[in-house]
Amino acid sequence: MSQFTVQKLRAAFPALHETATNKPFIYFDGPGGTQMAQQALDAMVAYITGGMANLHGAFPTSIKTDNLLEEARKAVADLLNCAPAEVAFGQNMTSHAFAIARSLGTLIKPGDEIVVTELDHRANVDPWVTMANDKGATIKFLEVDPATYTLNLDNLHELITEKTKLVAVGMSSNVMGTVTPIEKIIARAKEVxxxxxxxxVHAVPHLPIDFKKLGCDVLLCSGYKFFGPHIGIAVIAETLFEKLPVYKLQPAPQTIPDKLETGTQNHEAIAGLIGAIAFIAAQGEGETRRQQLRSGMQRIEAHELQLANRIESFLSQLPDVTLYRAPAGHPKTPTFAFTVAGTNARDVTTWFAENHNMCIADGHFYASTMAEKLGVIPMGGWVRIGLAPYNTLQEVEQFEQALQEFLANRKTN
Structure with a gap:
């Protein structure tokens, strides 16, 4: 992606616009949530100002809302390559995971086994652990290799057995960007x-996703991680979704995907989601929206990879910085976790914010199992810098200069 294209892309984000009274932040907190594209904002405002209504009425604004949900499902289906009827909306990924776990719990019995990982955000761990505890099932962990920051799959066949009823795994780490070879895990899970x-959640903003090709049963993500509003998305394979015994009100629809969408949905956020997906499609080309989305994601990935390679090279050469990064050749998203010797992570990020207007996050980022295993909790967790497609080479250069300045100040104080 050329610099001209990046500047054109940046024009689509109001939060990046500089005014006479406002010097915009440099946003390196994409893994925690991206800025919202103008298309998403416009879609939300258009729905709200055009008249809001609940579903299934005979009057125009209600019919408009029915059509809105139908169009949103089609847009997500094109983004993730699934069927529109497999797409359900909700509060967020975590709420969806707990709701689905509650339903799947009816299929779990004592002695069954559930496999989760040490690498993941706890939103893809604790719903299944809670279900296992309720049902008397056994939890097993795919372990993180502390030398490579990847999952150890050497004992996959011993870990996933005939007793295994559910496997929950992240496509990529929200802390250090490690992309997990999920195809191998899915293949073994399907054998049993x-x-x-x-x-x-962390994969969709950076990688083209093909739900049908993956062959998984449930895929969870969040709109605010890819340029839209706060809304959760659950894609559930129709064969499972149809028989999923969800907790719902008696008069509520029994059909998919409606049966998982308890209560009134956030219709304005759903409108914004359509706008966010339209923004991604506008970055690509092709005759269909699916083709445009794949092309757009490939261009986003190429741009981010160029910047990521530079950051990785820079951080790996600093003697007082420990970079937690998978080895060369292992796929990674443009998300970096590091620590500075003898310095609390919050002190680092506060300095960046106060001195350089940079939004850089710190903490364990809910990947607390891995944080404990790698011993970073006493240091306040990691410092995390994560890229989005609106980040530029100039911003990366400013980050490099700022970190060198911080390290130099530490030595003189």
Missing amino acids: NAIVILDA
């Missing part, structure tokens, strides 16, 4: 007829 849950 286990249900596979994928956390794609």
Whole structure:
């Protein structure tokens, strides 16, 4: 992606616009949530100002809302390559995971086994752990290799057995960007007829996703991680979704995907989601929206990879910085976790914010199992810098200069 294209892309984000009274932040907190594209904002405002209504009425604004949900499902289906009827909306990924776990719990009995990972955000761990505790099932962990920051799959066949009923794994780490070879895990899970849950919250903003090709049962993601509003998305394979015994009100629809969408949905956020997906499609080309979305994601990925390679090279050469990064050749998203020797992570990020207007996050980022295993909790967790497609080479250069300044100040104080 050329610099001209990046500047054109940046024009679509109001939060990046500089005014006479406002010097915009440099946003390196994409993994925690991206800025919202103008298309998403416009779609939300258009729905609200055009008249809001609940579903299934005979009057125009209600019919408009019915059509809105139908169009949103089609847009998500094109983004993730699933069927529109497999798409359900909700509060967020975590709420969806707990609701689905509650339903799947009816299929779990004492002695069954559930496999989760040490690498993941706890939103793809604790719903299944809670279900296992309720049902008397056994939890097993795919372990993180502390030398490579990847999952150890050497004992996959011993870990996923005929007793395994569910496997929950993240497509990529929200802390250090490690992309997990989920195809291998899914293949083994399917050999024993286990249900596979994928956390794609951190993957969707960076990688083209093909739900049908993956062959998983459930994929979870969040709109605010890819340029839209706060809304959760659950994609559930129709064969599972149809028989999923969800907790719902008696008069509520029994059909998919409506039966999982308890209560009134956030219709304005759903409108914004359509706008966010339209923004991604506008970055690509092709005759269909699916083609445009794949092309757009490939261009976003190429641009981010160029910047990521530079950051990785820079951070790996600093003697006082420990970079937690998978080895060369292992796929990674443009998300970096590091620590500075003898310095609390919050002190680092506060300095960046106060001195350089940079939004850089710190903490364990809910990947607390891995944080404990790698011993970073006493240091306040990691410092995390994560890229989005609106980040530029100039911003990366400013980050490099700022970090060198911080390290130099530490030595003189």
